Amino acid sequence: MTVEEKKELPKQYKGVWDVICHYWRIYGGFSAVIKSPYLHASIVFALLVPLSKTEDWYDVPLDVLPCVLGFSLAGYALILALGDEAFRRLIAGDFPDGKESPFMRTNSMFLHFIVVQIIALLLALNAKARDLEGxxxxxxxxxxxxxxxxxxxxxxxxxxRCSRLFDKFAKHQERQTKDQ
Structure with a gap:
């Protein structure tokens, strides 16, 4: 490794850290996760379907999650193309109330979806490697x-939610076109 490459390495880590922190802030951080009805439902479901009744439970996430992850990445690419350019400009950028734009909130949701899948996949790999059945x-x-x-x-x-915004935008555009 050259001296220049050694100097670039901390910058790369800082860049990754900055992006992760930005996503986490937009998503809502630990508070959003702890308050999530989806997490609450997951905890209840896991209590209702005990692991002791599910031998080699970790094989299910190892079979399912790679497919879901691929689908998620494809869906993420599609959502970035939602609507036309005028609509994307409308839902992106700075908002007067200081809140994040719907565009960035949707992006943070997708990234959270992908991050949680990767964490679950890594945990299942760890469980299988250690044969953790309980x-x-x-x-x-x-x-x-x-x-x-x-x-x-x-x-x-x-x-x-984003599709509803696009629908409202399209109807507004249509009304403006009829009025002209």
Whole structure:
């Protein structure tokens, strides 16, 4: 590794850290996760379907999550193309109330969806490597898996919200065209 490459390495880590911090702030941080009805439902579901009745439970997330992750990344690419250029400009950028734009909120939801899936996948890999069929770590890993699936619903709700915005925008554009 050259001296220049050694100097660039801290910048790369700082850049990644800055992006993660920005996403986390827009998403709402730990407060948003702790208050999430999707997390609450995951905890309840994991209590109702005990791991002791599910032998090798970690094989399910290892089979399911790679497909869901691929679908999520494809969906993320599609949502970035939602609407036309005028609509994307309308929902992006600085808002007078100081809140993040709907565009950035939707992006943070998708990134959260992907981050939770990756964490659940890594936890399932760890559980399989350690053959964790029970105990607190296995339970928390299972909760993470269920949460990763329920964040799909949360992301779908966010896409629907954004679609409603686009629908309102399109109707407004249509009315303006008729009035001219």
């Amino acid at each position: 105990g607190l770590i296995a339970y928390l890993s299972y909760v993470a898996f269920v949460y990763s699936l329920l964040t799909a619903l949360a992301t779908g709700v966010e896409i629907f």
